[in-house]
Amino acid sequence: MARGKIQIKRIENQTNRQVTYSKRRNGLFKKAHELSVLCDAKVSIIMISTTHKLHEYITPTVTTKQVIDQYQKVVGVDLWNTHYEKMQEHLKKLKEVNRNLRMEIRQRMGESLTDMGYEQIVNLIEDIDTSLRLIRERKYKVISNQIETGRKKLRNVEEIHKNLMLEFDAKEDDQHYRLVGNNGNYDSVLGYPNGGPCIVALRPPPPNHYNHHHHHNHNNHHSNFLHQCGGASASDLITFPLLE
Template sequence: MARGKIQIKKIENQTNRQVTYSKRRNGLFKKARELTVLCDAKISIIMISSTQKLHEYISPIITTKQIFDEYQKTVTADLWSSHYEKMQEHLKKLKEINRNLIKEIRQRTGDSLNDLGYEQMVNLIDDIDNSMKLIREKKYKSISSRIDTSRKKLRNVEDIHRGLALQFDARHEDPHYGLVENEGDYNSMLGFPHGGPRIIAVRLPPGHHSHHHPSLHSGTGASDLSTFALLE
């Protein structure tokens, strides 16, 4: 069955276009290898896809430079010289740009002013004034940011100092400030001995509870019974 002819035009679908490019590139390189072996031909193929990928085939018996050298001899054209001249022209332009930039920098520091006319000096002053305004604005923003940071740190220090002062005043007014119930081997309960609120701490042996301990009811075992003023 004969294959149908494909219309030669750009393939709009990107995926199909890349698949076709890959298949035909491989076929082209295969034919180039066959020509190199069968006919002792010197072949160089350079391809760049629509995605800017470079593919090339060079006959194993020759280099790319040798291919270009033989091409120059055949068409009597000096490709390297013209390329070198373009590179030199580009280098000359870059050097000129570099000289102008160095000159402008020196003029902003007060050097190389002899070549400037009156209007050029006025424009230079305006440029420097605008630059100074931007620098001052940046400096003031930096100072403001530092001041805000220092104020936040100061507020934190003041809060810590205020908390410590309140704790100190509380300890000064009540020497028993900060006692904690159930500390260590003590169990504690609220009581009202001698007409005032107290905290009664009782040391209990392991495995016993306060309502079974005789010292709590009979008043014995003075070494295991301690009372503290209840905080108001």
């Protein structure tokens, strides 16, 4: 079955266009390879697709640079020199821009003003005033942000303090956390053994009408009391509990 003749024009469908490009590229590279082998020719093909992909075929016995160098000799042109001249021209422009920028920086620092005319100086003053205005605006904005940050931190500290005070008040109202209340036990809170501290006083000699038995019991009573108050023992001492 004979193939239909394809009209030579741009293929609108992108998918079909890419498929056709891939098939024809492979066919073209195949023909170039056959030509280079059969005829001992130097063939170099460079192709760039619409998606900016580079495809190249070069005869295996040579390099692309060798083919281009031979092309320059045959045609009589210097592709590298032209490219070098363009690069030199671009470098010259960049150096000029750099020189002008450096001069502008020195002038803004109050240097290299000798060659400036009146209008240039006026323009420089206006530029500096504009720069100062923008810098001050930025400065005030930074200060405002710092003040607002400080206020937020202060509010956080106040909130923490408020919560701590509320927690403290809650513990004060809770009997579990109260140390001593109106009816609290001071001895148990302070940790004094045997009823707490005592006041110790000297006891004068007993009257003669006390009998020996009564005197002996009384001394035993005070000795026990002294023992409770600190382990002392003396028959002539009278002790009184401190917190009674």
